[in-house]
Amino acid sequence: xLDTNSYREGSVKVDGVVVRYRVAGxxxxxxxxxxxxxxxGSIDGHYGYIFPMMAYRQKVIALDWSEPNGDTxxxxxxxxxxxAVIEAEVPDGPVSLMGYSLGAVVAAQVSAEMxxxxxxxxxxxxxxxxxxxxxxxxxxxxxxxxQNSPSITEYMTFCAFSPAFxxxxxxDDMIGAAGLLKMDSFVDKxxxxxxxxxxxxxxxxxxxxxxxxxxxxxxxxxxxxxxxLFGTIEDARYAEIPSGxxxxxxxxxxxxxxxxxxxxxxxxxxxxxIIPAQKP
Amino acid sequence: MNTQTPILIIGAGFxxxxxxxxxKRSGREDxxxxxxxxxxxxxxxxxxxxxxxxxxxxxxxxxxxxxxxDWTRVFSPGGEIQxxxxxxxxxxxxxxxxxxxxDMLKSSWDEAGKEWVVETSKGTYRAKIVISGTGHLADGHxxxxxxxxxxxxxxxxxxxxxxxxxxxxxRIGVVGSGAxxxxxxxEMQKLASEMIVFQRSAPYMVPRWDRAxxxxxxxxxxxxxSVIDDMRSEIFWAGEFNFAQRRNIPKxxxxxxxxxxxxxxxxxxxxxxxxxxxxxxxxxxxxxLISNGYYPAIAAENTTLEASALAKVDGDKAIGASGESYDxxxxxxxxxxxxxxxxxxxxxxxxxxxxxxxxxxxxxQAYDSIAVSGYPNLFIINxxxxxxxxxxVVYIIEAQVDYILGALDQIERANVEVIEVKAxxxxxxxxxxxxxxxxxxxxxxxxxxxxxxxxxxxxxxIWPDFAHSFRDENGTFHPEGYNMSTEAVAAE
Numbered sequence: 155x156l157d158t159n160s161y162r163e164g165s166v167k168v169d170g171v172v173v174r175y176r177v178a179g180x181x182x183x184x185x186x187x188x189x190x191x192x193x194x195g196s197i198d199g200h201y202g203y204i205f206p207m208m209a210y211r212q213k214v215i216a217l218d219w220s221e222p223n224g225d226t227x228x229x230x231x232x233x234x235x236x237x238a239v240i241e242a243e244v245p246d247g248p249v250s251l252m253g254y255s256l257g258a259v260v261a262a263q264v265s266a267e268m269x270x271x272x273x274x275x276x277x278x279x280x281x282x283x284x285x286x287x288x289x290x291x292x293x294x295x296x297x298x299x300x301q302n303s304p305s306i307t308e309y310m311t312f313c314a315f316s317p318a319f320x321x322x323x324x325x326d327d328m329i330g331a332a333g334l335l336k337m338d339s340f341v342d343k344x345x346x347x348x349x350x351x352x353x354x355x356x357x358x359x360x361x362x363x364x365x366x367x368x369x370x371x372x373x374x375x376x377x378x379x380x381x382x383l384f385g386t387i388e389d390a391r392y393a394e395i396p397s398g399x400x401x402x403x404x405x406x407x408x409x410x411x412x413x414x415x416x417x418x419x420x421x422x423x424x425x426x427x428i429i430p431a432q433k434p
Numbered sequence: 435m436n437t438q439t440p441i442l443i444i445g446a447g448f449x450x451x452x453x454x455x456x457x458k459r460s461g462r463e464d465x466x467x468x469x470x471x472x473x474x475x476x477x478x479x480x481x482x483x484x485x486x487x488x489x490x491x492x493x494x495x496x497x498x499x500x501x502x503x504d505w506t507r508v509f510s511p512g513g514e515i516q517x518x519x520x521x522x523x524x525x526x527x528x529x530x531x532x533x534x535x536x537d538m539l540k541s542s543w544d545e546a547g548k549e550w551v552v553e554t555s556k557g558t559y560r561a562k563i564v565i566s567g568t569g570h571l572a573d574g575h576x577x578x579x580x581x582x583x584x585x586x587x588x589x590x591x592x593x594x595x596x597x598x599x600x601x602x603x604x605r606i607g608v609v610g611s612g613a614x615x616x617x618x619x620x621e622m623q624k625l626a627s628e629m630i631v632f633q634r635s636a637p638y639m640v641p642r643w644d645r646a647x648x649x650x651x652x653x654x655x656x657x658x659x660s661v662i663d664d665m666r667s668e669i670f671w672a673g674e675f676n677f678a679q680r681r682n683i684p685k686x687x688x689x690x691x692x693x694x695x696x697x698x699x700x701x702x703x704x705x706x707x708x709x710x711x712x713x714x715x716x717x718x719x720x721x722x723l724i725s726n727g728y729y730p731a732i733a734a735e736n737t738t739l740e741a742s743a744l745a746k747v748d749g750d751k752a753i754g755a756s757g758e759s760y761d762x763x764x765x766x767x768x769x770x771x772x773x774x775x776x777x778x779x780x781x782x783x784x785x786x787x788x789x790x791x792x793x794x795x796x797x798x799q800a801y802d803s804i805a806v807s808g809y810p811n812l813f814i815i816n817x818x819x820x821x822x823x824x825x826x827v828v829y830i831i832e833a834q835v836d837y838i839l840g841a842l843d844q845i846e847r848a849n850v851e852v853i854e855v856k857a858x859x860x861x862x863x864x865x866x867x868x869x870x871x872x873x874x875x876x877x878x879x880x881x882x883x884x885x886x887x888x889x890x891x892x893x894x895x896i897w898p899d900f901a902h903s904f905r906d907e908n909g910t911f912h913p914e915g916y917n918m919s920t921e922a923v924a925a926e
Contacts (some may be wrong), residue, residue, distance in 0.1 A: 203675070206683045298850070318668060396667060407674035411902050433498060433663065433668035434829055 156305060161209070165237040168220070173235045177243060177383070179209035185250045185273055188399050189216035190236055190264075192255025192279075193214060193344045194310075194335060200254050203406035204413060210416055215243050219340075227343035229351070233267065240264075240271070248273035250417050254402055255279050259351050259395035262383070265364075266356035274420045275330035275362035275387075279369055281379035282386060283352045285340070288426055291374065292349045296338045299342065306334040316398030336343060357386040362423075364390040365416045366402070367409070374399040393429040408432065435557030437533075441465035444538050444571060444778070447476020448829045449815040450567030452497060453518065455526045456835050458639035462842075466561075467528070468554060474523045475570045480616070483595040483768075484621035486512030489613065489642075490826045493662055494669040496830060497522060501662040503655030507613040509644045514916070525560050542783045543810060548851050550811065559884045567815045567831075570779040570895065571771040578608075580746035585765060588749060592618060594766040601625045604763040607752050608746045609885075610639050613721055615768035619725030622766070623734050630752065630760045631732065634743040635720070635881070638694045641726040647889035655839055664847040670901075673825040677900050680718050680823050682875045692716045701729030712743040718823060719879025773884045773895055776817075784809035785854075797887030797894040799913050801860040802908045804834055810854035813838045818894050819867055821885065823876070825901040833909035840911030844918075861913035871898040880920075 161178035176197060187208060191200035197216040208214045217239045222231040240249055251272045253261025258280025265272040280289070290315060298306040307339045311332040312320075320328060368380030377394060384392040393412050398404040411432065415422065423429055440459065443450045446469035454467050455540050471481050488495050492505040492515070506514060533617040534822060538554040541564060544551050552559040559810070562606055570631075574593035584590070587604075591595040592614040606626040608619055611633040647655075655661050678686040694717060702708045711732070712718075732739055742755035744765075753759045768812050779790035785808050793808060798818035800806045805813060815834045822830065871877055876885050887894040896906050 175764075202685060207678060207681065210681065226502045268662075280546060307710075322672075330849075360599065367560075396664065405671050407677065407900065407902075411900070411906075414903070432667065434494065434666055 156415075161205075164239075164242065166235075166242045168235050168238045169222055169231070170259075171220040171222055172278060173217055173220045173239060174194045175215060175239050175243070176205070178205070179211065179213045179215070181213050182314045184212035184249055186213040186215055187250045187252060187413075187417055187426040188236070188240055188244075189214065189231075190251070190253040190257035191216075191219070192253075192257040193261045193348060194337075194341045195255070195257070200257070200402045203402065204252075204410055207410055208413065209250065210235070212417060215239065215249075221340040221343070223390050224287045227340075227347045229260065229263055229347060229353070232256075233263050236260055237268065240268070252273035252276035252278065252413060253280060255399065256348060256351075258383075259327070259353055262360060262387075263353050263356050263410075263425075264351070265362045267362045270359060275364040276358065276367065276415065276416060277380070277383055278367040278378065279372055279375045279401060280356060280366070280383055281351060281375050282354050282382045284349055285377065288374075289349055290346060293338075299337065299345075306337065307332040310335055313374050314398060315404060316369075316412050318371070318396075319398060319400075319404045333420075354386065356399050357383060362387075362391065363420045365384065365412065365420075366390050366392045367412060368392065368394045369398060369399060370394055371407075372399040372401075389425045390428040391423045391425060391429055394431065435460075435528075437466065437557065437559045439464065439466040439559060439561050441563045442550065442559055443467040443567060444552075445469060445473040445476060445563045445567040445569065445572075446471075446523070446532055447478070447567060447569050447572075447836075448519065449476075449496075449533055449569060450565070451523055451528060452828075452831050452859060453565055453835050454528045455497070455500075455568055456839055457842075458526060458531075462841060464530060467532045468536040468538060468552075468559070469532055469534050469554075470555075472534050473520065474528075474532065475516045475519045476569055478512055478594075479818060480572075481595075482513060482516075483521050483592070483614065483618050483766075485617040485727075486614075487617060488512070488515055490673075491665075491666040491669045491695075493826055494673070494826045497828065498666065498815060500525075501655075501659055501666075503652055503659070503662065504705065505647060505652075507644055507646050538778070540781050540783065542787075542861055543590050545748045545784050545785060562851075563811050563813070563842070565783075565815065566778060566817070568776065568820055568912065569652060569816050570773045570776070570827075570868040572901040573772045573777045574767075575746075575772050576767055577769055579744055582622075582747045583767075584749055585747045585752075587763040587765060589765040590767060593771070594713070595645045599764060603627045605632070605759060605761060606766065607632065607744070607762040607766045607767045608768055610768035610770065611635070612768065613723055614770065616723050616725045618766060618768050619737075620725070620731040622750050623731035623737055625734060625866065627730075629737045630740055631761065632736065632740050632744040632752070633710070636711050636724045636741070637717070637720065638691070638713055638717045639697060639723045639725055639728060640690070640693050641697050642726050644726070648836060654817065656916060670825065670829070674902060676824040676922050679722075680875050682716075682878055684874055686916075687717060687875070690722070694722075697859060698729060701731055704733070707733065708741060710739050713881075715881035716840075716875050716879030719881035720883045720885075721823060770884060772921060773821075773913065774887050782809065783811070784812075795889070797890040797892045798895050799860065799892075799894065801855040801863045802912060803897065803904075804837060804908065805855040805916070806861075807857040807860045810852050813841065817895050819874075821895040822901055823885070823896060829901050830897065830904055831903040836909050837911050844911060844913055848918065849920045850918045852919045853916050854918075863915075867898060868892065868901050874898050 161176040258277040366384045370375035492510040574591040745755040782790040
C-alpha cells in the first residue's frame, strides 16, 4: 500500500491570473509553513522533497507561480501571489514562510511588507542585490537564449550543481537532467527580473525571526549573498550547507533538517548565530 | 571472583567500545567492560564469512571522532572493519578495562543494595550502572529445520563460519537471501561444483558503488583530514535523502524501484529467473540490499535458485518447501540474527524480578530508545527502535553514548542513587513512535521482516524517521522522563 500523502488543492485569482497551491499536513503547534519556489521552478521541481516530508511534521502550503499579464515581470507581481495565498489559507494568525532562490527574494519582500504576519522566515540561496557576478551569468544565459542554443539547459545545469555532486553522476545523467528543463516566456521574464533585484532597503525592515541558508559551492547565488542577508536582517541566524545552488535536490535531506528544526524551535539559536555545521 | 565497579558495560562492539572510549575521554576510569569473546569487534569479529563487507560506506561506518584515512575501499571488507575497531580500542587505551571471555549470564537488580548484580562466566560483578551494548546482530538465528540432524555433510551458520571445511568443488546449499547471503553467494558460486540458493522471498537489490581508494586519495586523507569530514557529510546526507523511500513517498519509492528493476534486468536475462527474483512486497519493507555480484552468481550455470524455503533435510538431501530435493555436501545458513527478541533480554531481571524478555512480551520498547521502566540504572545502546533502513547505525550509537554521558553527569552532579524511567514517559514515547511509524514502508509495504514484532505488529527494531532526527531527539539526556532518588548523605 503506497502512502499517497494526499494534499488539497486550492487557487486564488491575482491580477487576473489564477494561482494554484497545495495544502498538506496536520495542524499542530507549529505555524503553517508557506513554500515559495525559485526561477524556472514549481512545487514539484523545487519542493518535491521538502513539501511531502514536511507534511509529516506540520501544515505546509506551497504555491506554483502563475505568469502575470504583461511583458515584464516585477517582484511585486510574485509578492502579490504569495500574499494572496497566505491571506486565502491563513486569514488569521502568523505563518512561517520559506523561499528558495528567487523565491527567497520574494519571501523576504513579503516579510518586509506583511510585518508580524510572517513570524518565521527561511531564505535559502537568496540574495539582496544582484551583483556583477550574477549579471555576468545572466548575460551568458541571455546570449544563449537569444541564439536559441540547445546548450542553454546544460549551462543552467552546470551552474546549478556543485562539482562534488556532479561527480557522483554520469555525464549522461547530467545531460539527461538538463533535458528536463523547459524554457518559456515566463522563465525569460524571471531571468530578466533576476538581473534587477534590489531588496536591501526592505530587508532592513524585516522583523521576522529569520534563518538564512547559504550554500558553500553555489555558483549561481554564491554564499556571500546569504551572508549579506544575514547581516542585513536584524533577527537572522545563518546556516551553511555544502551544496551547489540546487540544494533542494543535492542536499534535500540536510535542507529538511534545518527547516524542520527551525520551524519546530525558531528560538533555538539567537539572532546573529552562525549555526555550527552538521558533523555526522 | 567478585568485582565491584561503578559502571559496567556489556559488549565490546561498536556500541560498548564507543561508550568506553567516550567515558575514558571524559576522564572516567571507573568502568569495566565485559566481553564474552576473546577479542573486541562484536558482529565484525564473529562474521568472517567469505565476501563479508559492510553495506554502509566505510568513511561513515566508523566513529566520527576516529576517522580512518586508510580505508582501502568505499565499502571496505569486514576484516578491515574488525582491524579498525581493534585499533580504536588499542589507541584509546580501552583494552585494560575489558574483561574478555566473560559472558553475562544473569543480571539482577538488587533493591537493597541499589545496584546490579551481574553473574558472568568469570564470576560476579556488582555495578551501580549497567550499559548494554549487545547489538542487534549478535546471535545467529538458526531456523528449526526438520531432519537437519541427519545431514551427512557440513553445516554452519554465516556468523560462525567453519573455515576448516574445504568448499572447492562441493555441492553447496546456501539458505537465505538477505544481507549476509548476498555477500556469500558470489563467493560460493566461484568454489562450488553446484550451488543451490534457498530463497524464501526475493530481495530488492541495487548496485554497489564500490571502488578502491588510490594511494593518493589515502595520502590526501592523512594530509588533510577535512577531506574525510566532507566524505562523511556527503555519504550521510545522501543516505538521509533515501529516508523518503522508507517514508513511503511514491515518487522516491518509484525511483528506487526503477533502479532495482533495472539492476535485475540488466543482469538477469532469463524470464523465469527474473520472475523468481521479483519481490512481492514494496521496496524497502525488508532491508534493501546492495550487490554487484549476486545476480551474476545467481545467473551462473552452476547455480540453481530454489524459490522456496528450506523445508527439511534427509541425509544428504535438502528439500525445499516446493518439494524439490537436492543432494548437497555443505549447508550454509545465512538466516540472520535474533534481532526481534535479543537473547540478552532473557538474562536481565528488573525490580519485579522478571526478565526483560518477559517484560517485552508484546515487543521491545524503551523510553528515548534507551531506558526501560522497571529496569533502573540500565541504559541500552542499540536496543529498541534504533535500527535504520537507510543510514549508519554508528551514528545512532554515538547519539546514544552522548545521551548516557549526559545522564551520568546528572547522576554524579545530583548524587543520584536510583534512576528509573517513568512508565508514562515510556508509553508516551512509544505512542509517538507508533504515530511516526504509520504508513512507512516497513508497516505498509506488505512484507514479513525482522523490523516488526509479530506479536504486536509494532515496528520495534527501526527508528521510523531520519537518522539526524534521532540525534536531535535522543542525542541529549532528558531528565524529565526519569524518577531520580538521591543517596542519603551520611552526617559527618
